[in-house]
Every structure is written in C-alpha cells, then in structure tokens.
Amino acid sequence: MNPVDFVHPHIRQLAGYVPGLQTEDPEIIKLNTNENPFPVSAAVKNALIAELQAGQLQKYPNPVSQRLREALSKKYGPAPEAFLVGNGSDEILSILFRAVLSPESGIVTAQPTYSLYPVIAALSNARCVEIPVKDNWHIDLGVMLEEMQKKTTSMRQALCAFANPNAPTGITETEADLLSFAKDNPGLTLIDEAYADFGNVSVFRYAGSTAYPRLLVSGTASKALSLAGQRIGWLAGPVSFIQELEKIKDSYNVSKLAQVAACAAVQDSVEEKQRIKLVLESRDWLIRELDKLGFTTLPSSANFIFTKPPVSVLSKSAAAPSELTPAGAYYDLLLRQKILVRYWNTPQLKDWIRITIGTQAQMETLLRVTTDLV
Ligand SMILES: Cc1ncc(COP(=O)(O)O)c(C=O)c1O
Structure with a gap:
C-alpha cells in the first residue's frame, strides 16, 4: 500500500498553509x-550570551517557561499559571484548536483575518464559518455573535477566533465592543493580539477573569519584541483551561534560548x-x-x-x-x-x-x- 494512503483523507484534501x-x-x-x-536589543543579546556561557544547554528547558510566564504576568496582568507558552503563537493556536475542535464542532472567524485559523481547524476536520468584514473593514462582531449563538443539534460552535488589530487590514475594534462580544459569546472567544503592542487596545488583562471566563487572548514575541526567529508565543485564559492545554503540548516545547531571549525582551519595556x-x-x-x-x-x-x-x-x-x-x-x-x-x-x-x-x-x-x- 502507498504510504500516503495511510494519511487521513481530510488531511490529504488540504492544500496546507502558505506562509509569506x-x-x-x-x-x-x-x-x-x-x-x-x-535587531534584538542589547539586553536580549546579553541574556543569550550569559545563557551560553552558563553552559547548561545539555539540559532540558523549564517545561512551562516559568520565568517567562512570570514576566508575562507582570506585563499583562493574568497570573503566571494563566499563561501557556509555545513555539510561536502558531503552536499555541494549534494546541488550542486540537483541544476544542472535532468533526462535530466548528469555529467562527472573520474574512479576512489571519488565514492560518481555517487551516488548523481543518486539521481537526472541524467546520469553519468565515464571516466577511463590514464594508468599512471592521470585523462584523454582530453577525459572528449570531453565528456563535445558533443552536443546531448536530454542530457545536466551540470557538470564535480573530486578530485584533486585524490582519491584513490593521483595523482595531474598541475594547468595549470586544469585551461585550466575549461576554455574550456562549463559546470560547480567542482574540489574537499579535499586533496589539502597536495600537492602544488590549484585553489581555481580562483573559480568563471571572467577568470573562471564556475569553482567551494570545500574543507573540515575533512582532514588537523583534524575536520572530526565536519562535515564542503565549495564550492567557482561565488556569483550569490552560492546564488542559498543557496536556497537549510537547513536554519541552520552548527552547532554553528562546525562553531566555523572550524573558529579557518582555522585561525591557x-x-x-x-x-x-x-x-x-x-x-x-x-x-x-x-x-x-x-x-x-x-x-x-x-x-x-x-x-x-x-x-x-x-x-x-x-x-x-x-x-x-x-x-x-x-x-x-x-x-x-x-x-x-x-x-x-x-x-x-x-x-x-x-x-x-x-x-x-x-x-x-x-x-x-x-x-x-x-
Ligand atoms: C495575526 C497573527 N497571529 C499570529 C501570527 C504568528 O505569530 P508567531 O510568529 O508567534 O507564530 C501572525 C504572524 O504573522 C499573525 O499575523
């Protein structure tokens, strides 16, 4: 039998994501x-050199990137344990989607937004509903909410995911609109804040809070922190939810050097x-x-x-x-x-x-x- 015949049919049908x-x-x-x-700052360079000089790369890194979680907690608000750190936010998205999607569930997202979401939803053979943005290029939160609230017996809309500021438009929604959406959405809301450091709206501090228990927020060191080459991203949400996601990630998913570099960058405000x-x-x-x-x-x-x-x-x-x-x-x-x-x-x-x-x-x-x- 051809080895390719062992691959799941829904994977074979996929075109795969085409990065820039x-x-x-x-x-x-x-x-x-x-x-x-x-390029990376002097503080990041020095931290990397110190790590190399410490001569500990023969050992595994901290499995949950603890020092980085503490630095993220100081910067963004949620507790250290409320953060899942990954090999770029792309890995975080994959872990999240694997945890909550299946052929019986789906995601709702915007069109356009980060085009990786439908691709990783398809890896779980999940349905993806893409809601076009409005004529003024703002995300149509109203229609997305209606879609999330639809009650069908055969399909559960588990997650609504979009970037804010959105890509490729650069348009931001207001904090009030994002929070009201997260409150009313009966499913999970993922707001991808890859670019939020360049704007003035961020809902990180509300991620997983008692007021917004289904709000998840992701971020990355690839943009404002100049570390795209090191691959570090994170997700904040309720601690109990993050603990579930930790079961899916590789034990040592973020290298020592990446943890050290991101920690220094996050602290160098x-x-x-x-x-x-x-x-x-x-x-x-x-x-x-x-x-x-x-x-x-x-x-x-x-x-x-x-x-x-x-x-x-x-x-x-x-x-x-x-x-x-x-x-x-x-x-x-x-x-x-x-x-x-x-x-x-x-x-x-x-x-x-x-x-x-x-x-x-x-x-x-x-x-x-x-x-x-x-
Ligand atoms: C909206 C958005 N989210 C996430 C990412 C991926 O970031 P990372 O480098 O952390 O995987 C990108 C990359 O361009 C992006 O545009």
Whole structure:
C-alpha cells in the first residue's frame, strides 16, 4: 500500500498553509511578513550570551517557561499559571484548536483575518464559518455573535477566533465592543493580539477573569519584541483551561534560548517602547506620503499598512490591464526593484497591498521607487 494512503483523507484534501515568502537575499527589502525591522536589543543579546556561557544547554528547558510566564504576568496582568507558552503563537493556536475542535464542532472567524485559523481547524476536520468584514473593514462582531449563538443539534460552535488589530487590514475594534462580544459569546472567544503592542487596545488583562471566563487572548514575541526567529508565543485564559492545554503540548516545547531571549525582551519595556515609537512614526509618515501619490490606506493600529494603489500604476506594467489589478501590478513592479510586500489575488483583497513598516530608510526607498511607478 502507498504510504500516503495511510494519511487521513481530510488531511490529504488540504492544500496546507502558505506562509509569506522568506528570503535571505540581503538585497531584498523584506516587507511581507510583519517582522520588526530592528535587531534584538542589547539586553536580549546579553541574556543569550550569559545563557551560553552558563553552559547548561545539555539540559532540558523549564517545561512551562516559568520565568517567562512570570514576566508575562507582570506585563499583562493574568497570573503566571494563566499563561501557556509555545513555539510561536502558531503552536499555541494549534494546541488550542486540537483541544476544542472535532468533526462535530466548528469555529467562527472573520474574512479576512489571519488565514492560518481555517487551516488548523481543518486539521481537526472541524467546520469553519468565515464571516466577511463590514464594508468599512471592521470585523462584523454582530453577525459572528449570531453565528456563535445558533443552536443546531448536530454542530457545536466551540470557538470564535480573530486578530485584533486585524490582519491584513490593521483595523482595531474598541475594547468595549470586544469585551461585550466575549461576554455574550456562549463559546470560547480567542482574540489574537499579535499586533496589539502597536495600537492602544488590549484585553489581555481580562483573559480568563471571572467577568470573562471564556475569553482567551494570545500574543507573540515575533512582532514588537523583534524575536520572530526565536519562535515564542503565549495564550492567557482561565488556569483550569490552560492546564488542559498543557496536556497537549510537547513536554519541552520552548527552547532554553528562546525562553531566555523572550524573558529579557518582555522585561525591557524602555527598548520596546522606543522601537514601537520609531515604527509608528515611519508608518504615519508613509501613509501621508502615499496619500499624496493617490493611494487609499486604511487607518492602521499595527506595524503594517493595507493600501490600495492608484490605477496609474497599470501604465508602468507590461501586463494587460485585464490581467492585473493596480495592486497586482504594483506588487510585481516592487518585486522587480527588490522590494517584497504581500498581495492576495482573491476577489475580496485583489485591490489591496499589505506593507510591513520597516526602518525609515527602507520606507524612504519604498517611497522613491513608488513615486516613479504612479
Ligand atoms: C495575526 C497573527 N497571529 C499570529 C501570527 C504568528 O505569530 P508567531 O510568529 O508567534 O507564530 C501572525 C504572524 O504573522 C499573525 O499575523
């Protein structure tokens, strides 16, 4: 028998998640996966060197990332035991979805939002209902709530998951709307705060509290803390719920170096604030400059922008206008100039481009190239 025939049919049907392109070409300005443009801080570097010098890497790491949980507790509010730490928030999402989803249950999510949610729901052969965002690109919390409240005998909607600020739009919902949704939702609510450090709305402190017992909030060291390469993410929720998830994770799911690096980064709030300030200044500058060139950009609460290029960019493209939208043409033209951004050729997103905010120098290069294209 072919080994592939042993794989579950529902897995074989999946296309799998396609992450943004990762290139190590130093000539490419990489603005496609929302990393921080700044390297790790001196405090993180020193902590990593000290860990190497301590010569203890032959031993297993702390299984629950205890020191990091304590640092997260100080920063975000919930008790250390209310945090599950993982190998990036992607792993945390997988653990959570495995714990609560099955062919008899499903998730409700937004369209668009982080496109990994439907993919990992499908790994559990669970149903996924995607609710389109409103015309103003805000998440349609009302319709998602109706969907979560639907009572069918055959299907249980276990979880509603979306990012806030949302990706790829950068749009944020208000704290009041998020909390009211979490209270009324009879299922679990997962708010993915991968980008919340760049905005001014965070509901971390309410995760798993008695007032919001079904509210789960996830975060990551990959964005504001410049540690995408180390892979650390976390989820906060009720302690009893987190203990259930701990049964699923690998015993030693976060390496010693990753724990040490994240701990130092989480504690270095002065450095974090400084780099967030620089990113936000460059973001707001870029939005203003693109506006002068005829781009339409959504208000962003994140370290990226979602922007619609003007039709004039089509005149610089060799492709026939019927083949490409202005956004598709802009993506190709930027890539030829070694600038990599993110484009989705889907009916909902085909007119828009997502650009990660890099250093001010990178943003100035992007603008210079763009000025010649429109
Ligand atoms: C909304 C959202 N959540 C989670 C992640 C994954 O983060 P991590 O690097 O912690 O796995 C991303 C990555 O781009 C994201 O956009």
